[in-house]
Amino acid sequence: MKLSVLRSTTDGSASLYLSVDDRLVSVDALAAAYGAPELAGLADVGELLRRGDVVHTRLRDLAPRAQDLEAVAGPVSYAPPVVDPAAVVCVGLNYDAHIAEAGRTRPERIVLFAKYASSLTGHNEPVLKPAWTHELDYEGELAVVIGRTASKVSPTFAMDYVAGYTIMNDISARDLQRAEPQWIRAKASDSFAPVGPVFVDIDSAPAIDDLIVRTTVNGELRQNESCRSMITQVPELIAHISQSMTLRPGDIIATGTPAGVALGMAEPVYLRHGDVVSVSIEGIGELVNTVVDA
Template sequence: MRFLSFRHQHRETYGAVQHDRIVDLGHQFGTLAPDLKRLIEFDLLGEAAAYASTATDTLGFDDVALLPVIPNPGKILCVGLNYGEHVRESGRELTEQPTIFVRVADSQLAHGESIVRPRESLKLDYEGEIALVIGKGGRRIREDDAYDHIAGYACYNDASVRDWQLATSQWTAGKNFWRTGSFGPWMVTRDAIADDHVMTLTTRLNGEVLQHSTTDKLIHSVPRLIAHVSTFTPLAPGDVIVTGTPGGVGSRRTPPVWMQPGDCVEVEVDAIGVLRNTIVAE
């Protein structure tokens, strides 16, 4: 099932998608679980899905404003250089351990909102990725057990301000500009995507395919990422791991392709859906 977070009539809540309409789960579960992160933490996804499957009081997508799938994650841990083609185009060396950097929650935005190109740069790049949402927390999670800790998957655009990212050896600034990390439109629960399913990721800019790859090309697999990250920090329900972008980023093209105000960028994952945003200048 697909779960999402949204705002309706000035109230932030969450729901499930049923027959392309939204069941507001906050009305039923909000006293115990005021947001989607809490619903996951209290292991209520199954109960919520059962309720949504028979609910008749629904909302249309035009009636709501979507929020990032998890608006309030405790941690957003992003993986760099996790597809061979992207490692090669970046001119970097493959490392034995995953490259991890952090995003902050208020750098995120939702499907349908506008990614903001900051005044300080013209070099705004796209990075289509797949995000996983942690369902069950833990420390030093074994790779063999890793899938049991996943609540679901979502599309992610780790849009990057490249000159700020590459100005030093640390990437934090270029990866955390306000309203650059798009997360949505929803989370597809783990039970809807087989653990061995090879997902296809495509990024389009104004309809042109610029990135296209599959998850069997990940250098560090999803179980490996969960095991590695949970070694140095305990994972908690609602934490997000963004698994890396394939080759084809704009900064490595000749000439470079930067996202411009008015552009439309889409990240599509065949098993999840399409994350769509326009670009605006701040």
């Protein structure tokens, strides 16, 4: 099951849609057609997950019937699959080749930092390049969406808390990352976390080891590496994070970026106004955003 969130062109409100054979069908329409009031009024994947496993399962069971319903017509505006997560936890230095290109050594501990709901932006929405950075970089990543409240879980059972996956581009201002001891502005400024365009239910997703992160800038391939190369895999990440903070339904974990970022080039080519960045993971989708001077 694949889900997307679309914004209304009139009031900006968000609603949940099923992605069916490259068509988008309203979950509200599905709920009305098949007598499922528990599925009505869902704004995003986070709200679906907070309504609990029974509601999530009900949507999964009804999803095949969406093929019989009318798809959304005309151009659409995507929002992130989770519009307002309680936490966006990001993992740094989780691929050896990326560590090498950054001139770093493998850290002794897992490196974590945070983004905020205000950092999120959707597919086809602009990435804003502030005037205060001249070294704006991309980082394509697999993002994990938490499905159940997770506190102090073990690696053995950690995947039981995963609802599914999406894609994130961890936009980074490298000059600020060097200049400021905390990465808040460098990593969590407005629009610095494009996410989407779809959420893929874990029951429909390929195995993590089969997922390959590919990033292009203006059509040029920059990143191309399997998620099996992660130093710390998803179960261990969830277990580690949940020892110190409670993860809630709809929370996002960005699992780190592979090699190929601008920072790692002999002569770095950072993002400029008009650049088009695409992050794709086969089996999940393609996230595309254009850089715009703020």
